[in-house]
Amino acid sequence: MAGNTSVPGATVVSRGLALLFAFDDAHRRLTLSELARRADLPLPTAHRLVGELVAGGALVRRTGGEYVIARRLWQVGLLAPVETGLREVAAPFMNDLHATTRATVHLAVREGTEVLYLERLSGRASVPVVSTVGSRLPLHATGVGKVLLAHAPDEVVTQALARLTRITPYTITQPARLREQLDRVRRDGYATTVEEMTLGACSVAVAVPAGSHVVAALGVVVPSLKRDRARLVAGLQVAARGIGRSLA
Amino acid sequence: MAGNTSVPGATVVSRGLALLFAFDDAHRRLTLSELARRADLPLPTAHRLVGELVAGGALVRRTGGEYVIARRLWQVGLLAPVETGLREVAAPFMNDLHATTRATVHLAVREGTEVLYLERLSGRASVPVVSTVGSRLPLHATGVGKVLLAHAPDEVVTQALARLTRITPYTITQPARLREQLDRVRRDGYATTVEEMTLGACSVAVAVPAGSHVVAALGVVVPSLKRDRARLVAGLQVAARGIGRSLA
């Protein structure tokens, strides 16, 4: 009378991956029951699969019973061809920008309706920065996100405008106001945010062109825009144009 | 009369992972049959599992039939806690070093009898550099490797000396000669290589201390050591000491 009632179409592989993909930037350590919940698996099943993932070197169990992604998976993940050319070309320009501004410098691309951070150079730690390389954030609340959205197909813009999540009191949640800002971004050639993602952090970003297309966005995070917005914009544009030229 | 003859102790999960771990720095793109060979699986089995890995977003099939690690796995891999504290602390010091030397700068730790590269800042591209972040190389043929070996337990040294693979004509393959060099590394406080890993590339490296232990190595790669060995050693030692102090 016993037996299984497993969801049809769910292979062991897909379940194993569901467990791995249960981790994200906000959940780098998960307990067994959290994993089971997030991967939508019965606890005993999760228990066995997680055990196998640990045995296979994909996860590590820490003292305390929390699981984290193993070093081995880090090594394998780094083999993925994620905008390799772009990142290589951008690196020296980002270094220069970082050296002259001392700000946090970001390189990001659009992935659906989110920004995907490809590269980051941390500035003096006084400014809080939430983004991490590999992490994704909504397009409407970040400088690089606004730039990417301003150059995205209409379809994407519509989709993004439909769900303007409030993150701080300053996050723009009115579609009309964001539309207006996107127009301004296209006209002025740069985007800004003022504490829309993180309190105490402002940002400036510009588009990285390749031919006539925009392939990425380059941005900096600073404590305030009052003083040197113009200088930052100029620096960013020099770097972005440099990257664009090197890509051609 | 048909049936299976699957290897005992091999779960689906372990096989899936074997397929993922079939990728390495020298094999970032693999065909189905290469995958099957490297993971030691029958072709039809590999075919099905790889299909599931693709469906699950862990692999991507490129036009031409080659598989590569998917972007999604890159994102998950980056969540692994791989010497996070060390890398964060080291970043600004590495930036400074990179700015003053214009050389390729490396941060690495020992993993068994290999060097694991944690961080890299590329210099002017004229010098060939094989290491990548996340990649591993033998300890005896790299600057950072020699430093790490010089401060490794005897057991590890013995193991490493037992297999001194020749990589270039200048690779040190005589145990006695390497032992002598390791003594010198401990005495002088730095290691060098001269085209022992890559023709046309030399390196200098120093230990990163944390308290009385060595936790990592910091190195630079340059086209030649003739001119500015002393300057490089000085720069490296300042940076390494800075990192060590910040870690305490």
Place this chain on the structure above:
DNA sequence: GCCCATCCTTTCGCTCAGTGGAAGGACGTT
């Protein structure tokens, strides 16, 4: 002390997902 919650672990019999030999197809080389 006792209860209840939440976590993790193990057991166990059913059954279907996983298995891989065999066969077939696509392409290129000799």
Place this chain on the structure above:
DNA sequence: AACGTCCTTCCACTGAGCGAAAGGATGGGC
């Protein structure tokens, strides 16, 4: 036309995977 290598599909057998249920372990509230 005969061989090589690659990829794909088929299919009958079966043991690997399944998860409800039960059993521990721990911690907090009263």
